[in-house]
Amino acid sequence: MRLERRPSVSKKLAIIAPILAIMASLCISGILIILAGVNPFVAYFEILKGAFGSKLALTETLTRACPLILTGLAAAVAFRARLWNIGGEGQFYIGALVAAAVGNSLLTGFPIIMAMTLVMMCSMISGAILLAGPALLRLRFGIDEVVTTLLLNFIIILFVGLMIEGPLKDPFAFGWPQSVPVDRSLRFADLIPSSRLHNGFLIAIIAAITVWIIVTRTIFGLKARATGFTPQAAAFSGISLPKTIMGVALISGALAGLAGAIEVMGVTGYVTTTLSPGFGYAGIVVAMLAALHPGGVIISAIFIASIFIGADAMSRATGVPSFIADVIMSLSLLTMLVAIFFTNYRIRK
Amino acid sequence: MIEALEILTNASLWSAVLRIATPLIFGVLGALLCERVGVLNLAIEGIMTMGAMIGWLSVYLGADLWTGLAIAAVSGAIIGLLHAFLTVSLSLSQHVSGLGITLFASSLAYFIYRLVVNVGSLPPTIEPFQPLELPFLSDLPFIGEIFFSQMGPTYLAIFAVFLLAYILRQTPLGLAIRMTGENPHAVEAQGLNPIMIRILAIVVGSALMALGGSFLTTAAFNSFFPEMVQGRGWICIALVIFASWQPGKALFGAILFSFFDAYQLRLQHVVEDVPYQLFLMAPYILSILALILVSRRAKVPEALMAPYRRGER
Numbered sequence: 001m002r003l004e005r006r007p008s009v010s011k012k013l014a015i016i017a018p019i020l021a022i023m024a025s026l027c028i029s030g031i032l033i034i035l036a037g038v039n040p041f042v043a044y045f046e047i048l049k050g051a052f053g054s055k056l057a058l059t060e061t062l063t064r065a066c067p068l069i070l071t072g073l074a075a076a077v078a079f080r081a082r083l084w085n086i087g088g089e090g091q092f093y094i095g096a097l098v099a100a101a102v103g104n105s106l107l108t109g110f111p112i113i114m115a116m117t118l119v120m121m122c123s124m125i126s127g128a129i130l131l132a133g134p135a136l137l138r139l140r141f142g143i144d145e146v147v148t149t150l151l152l153n154f155i156i157i158l159f160v161g162l163m164i165e166g167p168l169k170d171p172f173a174f175g176w177p178q179s180v181p182v183d184r185s186l187r188f189a190d191l192i193p194s195s196r197l198h199n200g201f202l203i204a205i206i207a208a209i210t211v212w213i214i215v216t217r218t219i220f221g222l223k224a225r226a227t228g229f230t231p232q233a234a235a236f237s238g239i240s241l242p243k244t245i246m247g248v249a250l251i252s253g254a255l256a257g258l259a260g261a262i263e264v265m266g267v268t269g270y271v272t273t274t275l276s277p278g279f280g281y282a283g284i285v286v287a288m289l290a291a292l293h294p295g296g297v298i299i300s301a302i303f304i305a306s307i308f309i310g311a312d313a314m315s316r317a318t319g320v321p322s323f324i325a326d327v328i329m330s331l332s333l334l335t336m337l338v339a340i341f342f343t344n345y346r347i348r349k
Numbered sequence: 350m351i352e353a354l355e356i357l358t359n360a361s362l363w364s365a366v367l368r369i370a371t372p373l374i375f376g377v378l379g380a381l382l383c384e385r386v387g388v389l390n391l392a393i394e395g396i397m398t399m400g401a402m403i404g405w406l407s408v409y410l411g412a413d414l415w416t417g418l419a420i421a422a423v424s425g426a427i428i429g430l431l432h433a434f435l436t437v438s439l440s441l442s443q444h445v446s447g448l449g450i451t452l453f454a455s456s457l458a459y460f461i462y463r464l465v466v467n468v469g470s471l472p473p474t475i476e477p478f479q480p481l482e483l484p485f486l487s488d489l490p491f492i493g494e495i496f497f498s499q500m501g502p503t504y505l506a507i508f509a510v511f512l513l514a515y516i517l518r519q520t521p522l523g524l525a526i527r528m529t530g531e532n533p534h535a536v537e538a539q540g541l542n543p544i545m546i547r548i549l550a551i552v553v554g555s556a557l558m559a560l561g562g563s564f565l566t567t568a569a570f571n572s573f574f575p576e577m578v579q580g581r582g583w584i585c586i587a588l589v590i591f592a593s594w595q596p597g598k599a600l601f602g603a604i605l606f607s608f609f610d611a612y613q614l615r616l617q618h619v620v621e622d623v624p625y626q627l628f629l630m631a632p633y634i635l636s637i638l639a640l641i642l643v644s645r646r647a648k649v650p651e652a653l654m655a656p657y658r659r660g661e662r
Contacts, residue, residue: 032457032460035464079445084444086448137641141644141645143640143641144590146391146586147583147586147587151580151584151633151636151637152633152637154579154580154630154633155630155634158626158629158633159630161626162624162626162627165624165626281452284448285449285452288449321464321468323456323459323460326452326455326456326460327453327456327457327460329452329456330452330453330456331453333445333449333453334435334446334450334453337435337441337446337449340441341439
């Protein structure tokens with residue numbers, strides 16, 4: 001028995017792969033649900049109901065998907081060029097913090113749309129700069145960006161803690177460590193009335209379309225892809241590796257920073273050190289499930305969001321620990337890896 | 350200022366250094382062994398979390414402490430086998446596979462923990478390791494407290510450093526391990542199986558990582574709680590590079606790092622008006638700085654992150 005590379009990857013297989021991966025992940029997670037003493041079919045039905053069963057459930061799921069689309073795009077853009085940005089979590093937090101700081105007071109007097117754009121721009125720049133550091137360290141010193149971006153996540157969350165207990169502390173929060181709020185006028189309006197779903201969702205969709213155009217329809221996008229496939233061949237054909245990697249890093253960091261801004265301007269209004277339930281890390285799974293395709297990111301982000309929102313409801317109804325959502329998500333990543341492998345290879349006797 | 354220096358003369362600081370270093374020593378040895386055969390093991394953070402949970406849980410359910418450690422090591426070995434399957438057998442991306450397993454192993458650990466312990470209740474505690482006072486030696490002034498009244502696993506960790514250094518440098522097995530990380534084709538030409546060597550090294554390395562995690566719940570603390578590994582795994586990955594893939598230097602790196610960690614903890618009480626987060630940040634910033642410092646002379650195993658397939662170049 002040996003493995004053999006398929007001559008070409010069929011479109012059909014590429015679409016079936018993530019579905020099979022998710023099924024496999026649900027089967028394995030089902031064993032854990034049985035261990036918790038609950039019928040997995042009941043549990044999965046409760047998850048489905050909790051995520052899509054009512055207008056409230058559906059809008060909550062889409063609200064949760066907003067930051068996931070953006071962190072997913074951030075990971076997809078970077079991974080396509082083999083830039084391992086694992087710092088989405090840190091870039092999310094710095095974007096959120098900058099949004100709160102800039103949106104709190106500095107922009108009174110600007111027209112609303114312009115002020116909102118400025119807040120988001122500042123968050124994007126901060127996220128981009130945060131990833132530019134590790135990208136520079138890789139290009140200049142050959143330091144693996146995985147380690148530096150991961151370590152930066154811890155530094156940034158401590159930095160957020162420092163700022164919201166210090167210069168950016170909300171004096172009206174009765175001593176709770178939370179940041180100053182963004183100005184009311186800069187908060188996103190509701191996309192669907194009497195729900196938490198806000199216009200930031202549209203921005204996430206626009207971002208996905210923009211990224212899709214950049215990666216498939218521009219020279220820069222093709223250069224980035226070539227760099228990801230075979231860096232040496234790309235370099236020989238005259239593509240500047242440092243410039244491409246740096247460009248990718250700036251875009252990726254900006255997207256994750258934007259996720260932070262949108263969460264603050266759309267949902268909470270302020271920053272705490274528990275603002276993100278791992279949006280940055282979940283973004284990696286979102287990107288992988290979408291096979292790094294920007295359009296697919298939207299769908300996989302909604303899927304991951306539905307698992308988390310649904311699992312909370314399911315946990316309340318059945319008592320299965322809500323950590324099952326994290327298990328399903330991470331297992332999907334692993335099964336997806338195997339599925340991608342078998343779209344590229346087949347087993348020969 | 351004087352007070353800040355006075356801390357250095359306190360034996361309890363130096364004794365704490367070895368205690369804080371223990372999980373890092375296990376973790377860095379495990380990561381080093383994996384990378385020496387050419388496989389980056391980013392599953393380390395998840396394996397340490399799983400080790401911490403399983404070690405604690407075993408003791409909580411009635412095993413004695415050393416048995417708990419052994420069970421934790423087995424759990425790490427099993428997760429390591431998964432990483433080996435994905436990265437060696439299927440030669441998938443070592444980065445993505447490792448991160449995926451970290452996410453999986455940590456969430457599985459939290460899930461199992463929640464099955465045993467209800468939300469909202471205080472984390473149940475166990476009776477942790479007590480310092481093992483070596484006869485006579487522990488009575489030595491100053492040195493006795495630092496080196497000879499540590500907890501059992503700390504001695505084991507230091508022994509493991511010398512054992513691994515000896516195996517790598519002095520034995521045919523070590524030669525095979527090193528060669529697998531430099532040139533797996535040459536290993537194959539010698540009639541050895543580089544794939545098997547890689548799988549075994551990852552399994553053993555992952556067991557070591559889990560031991561490091563279990564030290565946290567059975568010795569350093571006496572209970573398990575989510576997020577308790579706090580990036581120690583990532584720091585181990587940085588320490589391997591800092592140590593240029595040498596066990597002896599890895600021990601030095603782990604101790605140096607733990608010294609700064611123990612020192613900043615005590616400094617927090619002496620230096621006022623400095624936000625505590627700045628102190629907590631220091632270890633992570635130091636790790637990045639260390640990477641920059643050693644980057645020029647880093648001697649990476651030639652075949653690190655290069656998948657190996659029979660008959661393919």
